[in-house]
Every structure is written in C-alpha cells, then in structure tokens.
Amino acid sequence: MSESESTIRTYTREDESETSRSQRESSTVCPECSGQLLTDEEHGETVCSDCGLVVEDDAVDRGPEWRAFDSAERDSKSRVGAPTTKMMHDKGLSTNIGWQNKDAYGKSLSSRQRQQMQRLRTWNERFRTRDSKERNLKQALGEIDRMASALGLPKTVRETASVIYRRALGENLLPGRSIEGVATAALYAAARQAGNPRSLDEFTAVSRVDKMELTRTYRYIVRELKLEIQPADPESYVPRFVSRLELSDEVEREARKLLRGAKDTGLTSGKSPVGLAAAAVYAAALLSNEKVTQSQVGDVADISEVTIRNRYKELLEIDHTGVFN
DNA sequence: ATGGTTTTTACTGCGTC
DNA sequence: GACGCGGTAAAAACCAT
Numbered sequence: 001m002s003e004s005e006s007t008i009r010t011y012t013r014e015d016e017s018e019t020s021r022s023q024r025e026s027s028t029v030c031p032e033c034s035g036q037l038l039t040d041e042e043h044g045e046t047v048c049s050d051c052g053l054v055v056e057d058d059a060v061d062r063g064p065e066w067r068a069f070d071s072a073e074r075d076s077k078s079r080v081g082a083p084t085t086k087m088m089h090d091k092g093l094s095t096n097i098g099w100q101n102k103d104a105y106g107k108s109l110s111s112r113q114r115q116q117m118q119r120l121r122t123w124n125e126r127f128r129t130r131d132s133k134e135r136n137l138k139q140a141l142g143e144i145d146r147m148a149s150a151l152g153l154p155k156t157v158r159e160t161a162s163v164i165y166r167r168a169l170g171e172n173l174l175p176g177r178s179i180e181g182v183a184t185a186a187l188y189a190a191a192r193q194a195g196n197p198r199s200l201d202e203f204t205a206v207s208r209v210d211k212m213e214l215t216r217t218y219r220y221i222v223r224e225l226k227l228e229i230q231p232a233d234p235e236s237y238v239p240r241f242v243s244r245l246e247l248s249d250e251v252e253r254e255a256r257k258l259l260r261g262a263k264d265t266g267l268t269s270g271k272s273p274v275g276l277a278a279a280a281v282y283a284a285a286l287l288s289n290e291k292v293t294q295s296q297v298g299d300v301a302d303i304s305e306v307t308i309r310n311r312y313k314e315l316l317e318i319d320h321t322g323v324f325n
Numbered sequence: 326a327t328g329g330t331t332t333t334t335a336c337t338g339c340g341t342c
Numbered sequence: 343g344a345c346g347c348g349g350t351a352a353a354a355a356c357c358a359t
Contacts, residue, residue: 272332275332304332
C-alpha cells in the first residue's frame with residue numbers, strides 16, 4: 001500500500017564502484033545521443049545520463065577470466081583437473097571408507113582398530129555432507145549469477161536470492177528438487193521481493209527448468225520458508241516495456257498514472273500485473289499520440305492482444321469516470 | 326477433484342493504407 | 343490484399359476450496 005513512490009525516476013545515480021567487471025569491449029556511449037552511460041544497480045539497467053535511454057545489455061561474458069599471450073602461458077593458466085564422474089554427488093573426488101572391518105589384505109581388524117575406523121567413518125561422513133552442501137551452494141550461486149545477468153537483475157537481488165537459497169539448503173528443502181529449479185525459484189522470489197520482478201516467461205527463457213517446475217518449486221519454498229511476497233506491482237514492469245518499445249518518458253508517466261488510477265478503483269485485483277502494465281503502456285502511447293500496435297506490446301510483454309484490449313478498455317474507462325488526477 | 330475466474334486461442338468483420 | 347483493431351466463443355490455465 002505504499003504509494004510513496006510518486007516522483008518520476010531520475011536516472012542520475014553515479015556508481016563508479018564496478019571496477020572489477022571485465023570491460024573488454026563494452027561501449028560506454030549512448031547510441032542515441034552519445035551521452036555517458038551509467039549503470040543503475042538498483043534497477044538493473046544501463047542508462048544514458050543525457051537522454052535517459054535504457055540500454056538493455058544482456059551480454060554475458062562466457063570466456064575465461066584470464067588472458068594468455070602464448071601457448072605456454074595458456075597451459076600454465078588453464079585449470080583442468082582429473083576426469084570426474086557425475087554419478088556421485090561429489091564427482092568421485094572424496095574419500096570412501098569401506099563398511100567391512102577388514103584391512104587391505106582381507107584380514108579382520110582388532111576391536112581397537114574397528115573403533116578407530118568407526119570414528120573415521122563418522123567424521124568422513126560429516127565432512128562429506130558438508131562438502132556436498134558447499135558444492136551444491138556453489139553451483140546454485142553460479143546459476144543464480146548467470147540468470148541474473150541474463151535478466152539484467154541488480155546485485156542486491158542476487159544477494160537476497162542467495163540468502164533464500166542458503167535458507168532452503170539449510171532447512172533441507174532440496175531433496176527431490178533440482179538445484180537449478182530451486183535456484184531459479186529463489187531468484188524469482190528475490191526479484192519480486194525487491195520490487196524488480198521479471199515474469200515467469202522471462203525466467204523460463206533463461207532457466208533450464210520449465211514453467212511448471214518453477215512455479216511448483218517457487219510455491220514450495222515460499223510456503224516452507226514463510227517468505228512474504230506481495231503481488232507484483234504492475235508499475236514495476238512499465239519502464240522496461242516502454243524502453244523496449246522505444247517510447248518516450250511521457251508515455252511512461254502516463255502509464256503509471258493510469259495504473260495508479262486503476263489501483264485506487266480496486267479493479268486491478270485478480271488481474272495479471274503484466275497484462276495491466278502492458279495495457280497501460282499501450283493506452284498511454286495512444287494518449288500521447290505515439291504509435292505502437294497491440295501486438296508489439298503483447299510481444300514484449302508476453303501477453304495476448306485480447307488481454308491488452310480488455311485491460312486497456314477498463315483503464316480508459318476509469319480515467320474518464322474516475323477522480324481527476 | 327471441482328468450480329469459478331482469468332487468459333489464450335482461433336475466427337470474424339470492419340475500416341484504412 | 344495486408345494490416346491494425348474490436349468483438350466473441352470455446353479452450354486452457356490458474357487458484358482456492
């Protein structure tokens with residue numbers, strides 16, 4: 001219910017701290033007006049400081065993080081280990097202690113030795129399961145990072161996602177679920193919690209899990225971890241749609257206004273936030289005399305034209321009959 | 326599992342360029 | 343004739359019970 005975000009966003013936040021990023025060839029100049037580009041960490045956007053153009057840069061660097069200038073150097077820097085097997089959770093890299101109390105020659109062990117072996121087993125098991133969680137976490141965090149950068153989600157979201165994942169891991173929610181699935185669900189939850197949501201479709205585009213598993217896993221961890229996540233605010237989708245359709249700030253403002261009006265009237269409940277946002281953008285473009293087709297909007301929002309039609313009709317009705325803005 | 330609600334799919338007619 | 347838009351009916355998806 002916080003309606004406090006009444007001011008139009010200004011993209012002027014300076015953020016020079018990102019020096020560790022590999023800047024191999026990223027252009028830092030706006031393609032429109034050749035102004036300086038800035039990284040808006042909070043909203044996960046790269047934005048021009050002059051004209052406000054949002055440049056969505058989905059590029060992910062998949063190359064090695066080191067550089068080599070000759071083959072000798074490449075050999076010394078490349079890190080490749082012994083072949084591993086995927087059959088074991090730890091890829092066969094850990095110690096195994098047999099259960100039989102025999103030594104290497106098949107002779108039975110003395111009781112003193114047996115006790116000793118038992119203790120070793122216990123401790124080995126403890127370390128190994130801790131290791132497996134560590135590996136699990138490492139892999140999941142890698143996935144979270146990969147998806148977050150593909151979706152242009154800011155660092156803060158990745159951090160909350162990893163916190164959520166750690167909690168899921170800690171509460172043993174993983175068995176029976178894929179790492180990838182839980183990682184995706186955690187990131188989805190984090191994005192929504194941060195008020196920077198991406199639609200399920202956007203997630204399934206970059207995740208290896210399908211929509212059904214994602215929603216199922218998401219519901220599960222939300223319930224088990226008692227996460228409190230309010231329905232996504234339609235307004236949070238507006239900037240990205242506007243940007244992708246190359247519409248003006250004027251349209252963005254208008255769309256937000258329409259959505260607020262709709263929210264006051266209460267007729268937004270039960271409707272998909274993405275659909276509302278898409279319809280608002282379309283209606284706003286209409287009001288501002290900027291041309292977009294319903295199918296274009298539907299495309300970037302992953303929403304059918306019919307839904308846009310229905311929603312935007314309602315939105316405009318409210319605008320006429322409702323209170324003056 | 327079921328029923329109610331919302332969204333999508335598919336199809337149609339109309340006007341315009 | 344292709345395109346954008348509006349409408350409709352039926353199917354599908356979603357959600358709470």
